[in-house]
Amino acid sequence: MIYDAIVVGSGPGGAIAAATLAQRGKSVLLVDRQSFPRDKVCGDGLPGNVMEMLIKELGIDIQKAGLKYQQIYGIDMVAPSGSTLLVREKPSAYYSMVSPRYHFDNMLHQYALSKGAHFEVMDVDAPLYSKDGNQVIGIVQRQGKTLIEHEARIVIAADGVSSAVTRSLRGRVADPAETAVAIRAYARLKRPLRPDPTVYFKYLLDLVPGYAWIFPTARDQVNVGLGLFDQEMYKRRGKSLKELLNEFSDAIQNEFPLEIEPGTLKSWPIPVWTSQDSRVVKGVYLVGDAGRFVDALTGGGIYPAMVTGQLAGQAASRQLEGMHPAAAAAMYDAGWRKGIGKSLQRLLWVQHWIGSKPSVFNAIFNVANAVPPLRSTLLTGLAGQHS
Ligand SMILES: Cc1cc2nc3c(=O)[nH]c(=O)nc-3n(C[C@H](O)[C@H](O)[C@H](O)COP(=O)(O)OP(=O)(O)OC[C@H]3O[C@@H](n4cnc5c(N)ncnc54)[C@H](O)[C@@H]3O)c2cc1C
Structure with missing residues (x-):
């Protein structure tokens, strides 16, 4: 069978792209090398605009879906100088939350299936090219030593930072020098948090704009x-991510007495945003991490993946209904540039000019402490909200 669309990867980007296409009556094969539910190395932090998109755009009721999550009531930040800033979130139906990706991604995966996407566990080796090599006409599956071809009218790449599809099309997903690295673990708290917990960010003096976080999952x-x-x-710091994380967790034992669950300690790269280049290559729509849609200031990429998944699904549907491929590609590029491109560009600028300079960073913290309206602007940026 030749599907209307094959979506590679069923993270937030791929699941929403597949759901968007299936909802419009298209035949969709959604593939992932892992079965669901599955873990994804992440901070699990979801800014308020994720909740807004779930409710307003996708019609998902997280209570009915039985999502496991912790509501978040604000941000607690520590500047490189050690000065602190607590910003409370305004009460809203669209609140921030922390939800382990094991649960959150499974909810979106089930949502895609409920809309009619067909799912198969499949390891994708590369895109399948037309004879002249100018167009992608499907994917190549790797099964042991065997390669199996699957054709489709459209391919959407949402296979994350290690994307086999983007690598084949562009040589690499991201330049290693422009890729962030992160490590996360789950930890049990020896003393429960207050009933209205906040997320905690500590900017590290010799590693800004790097930061350590504590995001409550319960x-x-x-x-x-x-x-x-x-x-x-x-590299100059000369310590591994694991050593740095252990140093951080030792240093905060008074405030957060925690015990790391050893099997959950994992590191992973983050392909941060660098340019407004087109994200359609040889007919393939690049979504989420595979298209490098990650906020360079915070490393937040879940909301951008959801937005680009939806926009790619919409543009691909129009293409399947007869829109010229070049017009559909332009529709996708214009959509993400308008929706999140400007804020991703702004956050890159802030990371470069402010975030990496501890003295400027400290000064901004102090001003925000003294001028309350500035606090919510800081909250919006540092929480990874897109406006
Ligand atoms: C340590 C860390 C902390 C982070 N914290 C946050 C945070 O708190 N908030 C936030 O918003 N963002 C955070 N991010 C970024 C966020 O995790 C990603 O931006 C987000 O997961 C991107 O979603 P996606 O759908 O594009 O890709 P992914 O979620 O990576 O999904 C890609 C899917 O493709 C599948 N796949 C990969 N290769 C193949 C293949 N060859 N064949 C078939 N399937 C394949 C994978 O199994 C996976 O299911 C963090 C990242 C890291 C590393």
Whole structure:
């Protein structure tokens, strides 16, 4: 069978792309090398606009879906100087939350299936090219030593930072020098958090704009981690991510007495945003991490993956209904540039000019402390909200 679309990867980007196409009556094969539910190395932090998209755009009721999550009531930040800033989130139906990806991604995966996408566990080796090599006409599956071809009218690549599809099309997903690295673990708290927990960010003096985080997944469990955005600075520091995370968790034992669950300690790269280049290559729509849609200031990529998944699904549907492929590609590029491109560009600028300079960073913290309206602007940026 030749499907209308094959979507590679069923993370937030791929699941929403597949659901969007299936909802419009298209035949969709959604493939992932893992079966669901599955873990994804992440901080699990979901800014308020994720909830807004779930409710308003996708019509998902997280209570009915039985999602496991912790509501978040604000941000607690520590500047490189040690000064602190607590910003409370305004009460809203679209609140921030922390939900382990094991649960969150499975909810979106089930959502895609409920809309009619057909799922298969499949390891994709590469795109399948037309004879002249100018167009992608499907995917090549790897099964042991055997390669199996699957044709489709459209391919959407949502296979994350290690994307086999993007690598084949562009040589690599991201330049290693411009890729952030992060480590996370789940930890049990020896003392439960207050009933209205906040997320905690600590900017590290010699590693800014890198930061350590504690994101509560429940009142007695947290996701603890470290994200480093400057590879050179990290190499100069001469310590592994694991050592740096252990140093951080030792240093905060008074505030957060926690015990790391050893099997959950994992590191993973983050392909941060760098350019407004087209994200349609040889007819393939690049979505989420595979298209490098990650906020360079915080490493937040779940919301951008969801938005680009939806926009790619919409543009691909129009193409299947007869829109010229070049017009559909332009529709996708215009959609993400308008929706999240500007804020991703702004956050890259902030990371470069402010985030990496501890003295400027400290000064902004102090001003935000003194001028309350600035606090919510800081909250919006540092929480990874897109406006
Ligand atoms: C340590 C860490 C902390 C982070 N914290 C946050 C955070 O708190 N908030 C936030 O918003 N973002 C965070 N991010 C970023 C976020 O995890 C990603 O941006 C997001 O997962 C991107 O979603 P996606 O759908 O594009 O890809 P993914 O979620 O990576 O999904 C890709 C899917 O493709 C599948 N796949 C891969 N290769 C193949 C193949 N060859 N064949 C078939 N299937 C394949 C994978 O199994 C996977 O299911 C963090 C990242 C890291 C590393």
